[in-house]
Amino acid sequence: MEADCLPKDLGSTLIGLARRNRQSTALWSRGAQLSYEELFERASGIAQALVENGGVGPGKRVAILSDRTLTAYVSIVATLLAGATYVPLNPRFPIQRNRQILQESGAFALLCDERHRALIGEVVEGLPSLELVGFPEGGIAEGVTLKQLGAEALSPRPLDLSAPCESASGDFAYLFFTSGSTGKPKGVPISHANVFAYLDGIRTICNIGPSDRLLQLVDLTFDLSVHDMFLCWTSGACLYSVPENAVLLCTRFVSEHDITAWLSVPSTAGLIKQAGLLEPSSMPTLRHTFFCGEALTGTVAEAWAEAAPNSHITNIYGPTEATVAFSAFQYVPGRKDPPAVVPLGEPFPGQHMALFSETGEKQDFGEICLAGSQVMEGYWQDPELTARRMFDADGRRWYRTGDLGRYDVGEGFLYSGRADHQVKIRGYRVELQEIEHVVREEARSDLVAVLPWSQKPGEPAMGCAAFALNPLQDEITTLQACRARLPEYMVPTRILAVTDMPFNANGKVDYVALRSHPMMARIMERPRR
Amino acid sequence: MDSTSRQVILDQINAIVSDVLRLPDLCMDEATTANDVPGWDSLTHIQIIIEIERKYGVRFTSTEVAQLEDAGSLIELVIKHS
Numbered sequence: 001m002e003a004d005c006l007p008k009d010l011g012s013t014l015i016g017l018a019r020r021n022r023q024s025t026a027l028w029s030r031g032a033q034l035s036y037e038e039l040f041e042r043a044s045g046i047a048q049a050l051v052e053n054g055g056v057g058p059g060k061r062v063a064i065l066s067d068r069t070l071t072a073y074v075s076i077v078a079t080l081l082a083g084a085t086y087v088p089l090n091p092r093f094p095i096q097r098n099r100q101i102l103q104e105s106g107a108f109a110l111l112c113d114e115r116h117r118a119l120i121g122e123v124v125e126g127l128p129s130l131e132l133v134g135f136p137e138g139g140i141a142e143g144v145t146l147k148q149l150g151a152e153a154l155s156p157r158p159l160d161l162s163a164p165c166e167s168a169s170g171d172f173a174y175l176f177f178t179s180g181s182t183g184k185p186k187g188v189p190i191s192h193a194n195v196f197a198y199l200d201g202i203r204t205i206c207n208i209g210p211s212d213r214l215l216q217l218v219d220l221t222f223d224l225s226v227h228d229m230f231l232c233w234t235s236g237a238c239l240y241s242v243p244e245n246a247v248l249l250c251t252r253f254v255s256e257h258d259i260t261a262w263l264s265v266p267s268t269a270g271l272i273k274q275a276g277l278l279e280p281s282s283m284p285t286l287r288h289t290f291f292c293g294e295a296l297t298g299t300v301a302e303a304w305a306e307a308a309p310n311s312h313i314t315n316i317y318g319p320t321e322a323t324v325a326f327s328a329f330q331y332v333p334g335r336k337d338p339p340a341v342v343p344l345g346e347p348f349p350g351q352h353m354a355l356f357s358e359t360g361e362k363q364d365f366g367e368i369c370l371a372g373s374q375v376m377e378g379y380w381q382d383p384e385l386t387a388r389r390m391f392d393a394d395g396r397r398w399y400r401t402g403d404l405g406r407y408d409v410g411e412g413f414l415y416s417g418r419a420d421h422q423v424k425i426r427g428y429r430v431e432l433q434e435i436e437h438v439v440r441e442e443a444r445s446d447l448v449a450v451l452p453w454s455q456k457p458g459e460p461a462m463g464c465a466a467f468a469l470n471p472l473q474d475e476i477t478t479l480q481a482c483r484a485r486l487p488e489y490m491v492p493t494r495i496l497a498v499t500d501m502p503f504n505a506n507g508k509v510d511y512v513a514l515r516s517h518p519m520m521a522r523i524m525e526r527p528r529r
Numbered sequence: 530m531d532s533t534s535r536q537v538i539l540d541q542i543n544a545i546v547s548d549v550l551r552l553p554d555l556c557m558d559e560a561t562t563a564n565d566v567p568g569w570d571s572l573t574h575i576q577i578i579i580e581i582e583r584k585y586g587v588r589f590t591s592t593e594v595a596q597l598e599d600a601g602s603l604i605e606l607v608i609k610h611s
Contacts (some may be wrong), residue, residue, distance in 0.1 A: 246595035248575035253591035275575050309599060488570065 002404045004286055010173050011047075011080035011165035014233050015040055017191050019159055021236040024210060028257070029070050029241040036236075039074060041156040044163050046078035046111070046136055049153050051164045054109055054132035058170030061105050064220070065089040065098065065123065066113035068241045072220060073154065075111040078136075083165040084108075085172040085189070091115070093487045094242070095122055097185070098288065101177045102127055104187055104380070117141055132166040137390050149226050150376070150492040175380060176223055179430045179490070181421070183437035186381025190319045195226065197373035198323040199234060201225065201348025205314060205328050206261070206288045210236035214261040217242050217250060217268065222428070223320045224263055224292055237261075247271055251307065254283040262286055262311075265293035265427025267460050288517045291323050291342075292318070292459050294424040295415055297337025305333030317344040317415070319401050321389075323374040324350055330411060340458075342401050343411040347372070352396060353413060355405055360393055367419050368405040371396040408409045423452045428489045435464060435482075442481040443471035448502055449509045450492060453523050462471040465523050466492040467514055469501050535559075538604045545580045549573055559601035585611055 003222065016028070018040040026036040034042070062079040064086060066072035072086050079086040087105040089098040102110070106129040112120050114137040121143050124130055131146060138151035152528025174441045175191045177185035208214070208231055216228040216239050235476035240257055242250050251272055253259065269291065286308040292432040293299075296315045305313055318326030347353040351372035357363050374395070378386035389400050402414040423433040431448045440448045445468035452461035471478065475495045482491045514520070537580055539559065546591040550568040554607070563569040578594055581603070587610035 030595060085543055242591070243595040246591050247590040249578070249589075249594050258590065271575070277575075277579075406601060 007166055009080070009083070010170035010177065010195055010230065011077075011083060011163060013171060013196075014077065015044070015081060015159070015163050015166070017234060017236060021161065021210065022504045023240045024236055025336075025474075026233060027070065027073055027241070029068060029073070030243055032070055034070060034074075036233075039077060039187060040081075040158075042074045042136070043077035043081050043368070043461060044159065044161065045157040046075065046134065046154045046275065047081035047164055048157050048455055049149055050078065050082045050084070050109055050132070050134065053149055054147065056082050056084050056109050056132070056435040057164060058168050059350075060108040060170070061085045061087050061175060063089055063102050063105060063107040063110045064088040064090060065110060065116050065120070066214070067091055068220060068243065069113055070219075071113040073229070073239070074136060076220070077233075078111070080173065081163040081165050083172060084170040085175050087175045088179075088222040088225075088489070089123075090219055093221075095119065095486050097487060098123055098483050100186060101126070102130065104185065105175055106354060108132065111136060113137060114143075115140065120144060124414060128232075140364050174226065174274075176221065176320055176332065179422075179428075179434050181431040181433035183434055185434075186382060186385060188376055189380050190223075190226075190323055190376055193325040194374055194376060195230060197351075198227075198348075199327070200233060201351060201374065202325070203314075204349055205330070208232070208235040208237055208261060208314070212237040212260045212287075213240055213258060214238070215240050215242060215250065215254065215259050215263070217247055217262075217264050218263075219244075222293075224265075226322045227263055227290070227292075248275060250276070251279075251282055253279050254286060255307075260285055260289075261288040262308075263290040263292065265424075266291045266296040266300055267294060267427045267462075269298075269304055270460065273303050278303050280306045281309055281508040283308040284310055289313045290316050290325075291427075292316045293427040296331075296342040297459075298335065298340060298342060301331045301342055302333055302335065302338045305331075306503050308391075315345065317376075317413075318370070319403075320349075320397075321376050321399050322370045322401075323376075324370075326370050326372075326374055327413060328472060329354055332336045332429045341415060343414045344405065345369075345406070347413040348374070351400075354398070355401070355407060355413075356393070356398070365406045366404065368401045368413065369398040370401060371398045375399045383455050413459070423461055423464075425452060425463060425489050427460070428487070430464070430490055432464065433517075435466065435486065435492065438469060438482055438485050439478065439492065439495060440464045442485075443473045443495060445469050445471040447509070449501065449511060450512055451520065453493070453512055453520060455524060463493045463523075464490070465520060466495045467498050467501065467517070468482070468495055469498055470494070471497050494519070534591055535604055535608075538607050539600060541584065542600060542603055542607075545584060547577045548578060557600050559599065559604065560601045562598065581607065587611060601607060 003373035018036040022037040026039045064075045109132040120141040134149040172189045214232045272393040313331040316325035327347045355366035435450045447469040502510040
């Protein structure tokens with residue numbers, strides 16, 4: 001085995017493979033494309049500059065603020081080649097949230113695309129850990145006192161020269177932030193070993209090779225993007241990035257570009273179906289479809305099977321904390337009576353999945369807990385949260401997912417709801433308490449309850465609504481303030497002022513009663529003001 | 530295509546967007562972007578595109594839709610396909 005085949009770290013593995021696939025196309029984004037040589041030469045140049053000019057390397061974090069253009073992907077690879085950890089920011093998040101992520105991550109450097117260069121002053125102002133800003137597309141940011149690197153300093157470097165990560169690499173490949181119940185996002189650091197464990201697992205159920213074309217649909221702050229990028233580039237395949245505003249036309253994109261592999265949340269497929277764009281045999285080139293992130297209904301799976309008749313359909317399940325996905329269920333279509341919800345299946349080989357009671361005993365129904373080489377060591381700089389979510393049993397360290405499940409010998413694990421207030425809104429993981437916290441402050445109300453809503457009962461949530469007890473601030477002002485603090489999918493559709501809040505027998509807010517509040521029905525019928 | 534025809538297409542697109550988003554008072558110009566219009570998000574974008582395709586009997590490619598930047602570029606796309 002050649003040295004660069006050893007899964008030491010992601011950067012070394014990727015650059016080793018790029019040297020063998022130089023002329024193959026690695027990336028397509030908005031009509032532009034890069035070969036492996038071009039992608040890795042650009043990334044290597046940035047990596048070298050980060051190391052030489054700023055001391056970026058193992059143990060340091062590099063944040064990335066970019067639309068899903070070539071710059072975003074080049075910057076991710078560059079960070080890994082520098083031996084550092086990448087922290088994706090999201091141009092669709094409010095500035096305040098991106099600042100919060102930058103601050104929590106303690107990022108040392110920030111790479112930014114041209115479109116967001118003018119914003120950068122506001123994003124980086126007063127953050128103590130940040131020392132370096134790079135603009136791979138050129139230019140500098142006026143009024144920013146940090147050290148800045150432009151296109152010349154970040155110019156490409158020959159692929160045959162050794163990349164910094166090949167002599168020294170860090171523990172973590174990436175640090176993602178997910179919604180946190182305390183009002184601030186929580187950091188999930190994922191190691192190189194975690195990523196390799198995931199790739200080994202997913203490869204047991206699919207064979208992706210150099211002739212494959214993988215679709216990349218989700219934001220880079222969503223860890224399904226990790227599957228897309230690294231399964232692709234460790235296979236010599238090509239990644240096709242679909243821009244944000246064309247995601248729902250992606251069935252057309254599949255046939256126009258002969259895409260062979262798809263990963264999305266089931267909501268995306270549901271919306272395409274609803275729009276009448278899931279036509280039979282419209283995606284004959286697809287060989288692998290993965291759905292992840294929320295409950296997959298049998299009706300969506302069946303409609304998908306008709307549209308992509310040559311594709312395996314696999315429901316994969318897992319939280320960010322256990323690296324993309326942890327278990328898989330292969331759906332066999334053609335069922336007369338499709339299941340309401342497709343099972344989660346069995347964990348990947350070598351990973352462990354079990355159901356535990358609140359007191360830590362294994363049982364047939366309980367909280368889904370995960371152990372194995374895909375599971376993170378703990379939350380970012382939050383030992384208290386780590387202690388709450390992780391425990392030792394049977395000689396293993398388990399992560400509590402917060403999902404409830406049961407087990408069936410034929411179908412494997414089955415999803416049975418949440419053990420807490422976490423929901424998925426359009427596939428995004430959201431802690432309702434985080435929204436409640438923001439609305440409480442902005443509406444100046446003592447008590448706020450936030451509920452998800454869907455277009456039909458039982459369907460995935462499309463948004464949320466807030467009930468605020470005697471708020472001092474009006475709805476429009478509160479909504480504006482929420483938009484400045486929360487990602488769009490977390491901003492309530494409506495904020496309803498109430499003079500009385502229902503409570504259950506335990507003295508807790510009665511969410512069940514609020515669900516049947518007449519206003520909820522009106523929102524489902526006509527969500528926008 | 531003269532400016533009168535562009536205005537006609539803009540008015541028709543305005544009517545479609547206003548109908549999909551339930552904004553009766555909407556008044557777009559060629560520089561209007563989705564960000565300027567309340568409720569024009571990734572979910573409603575597809576409805577708007579599909580309604581425009583129906584109205585003009587055309588079918589855009591996903592790449593064309595991805596490159597749309599404002600109402601003006603939407604008009605160009607309609608002209609190109611009609």
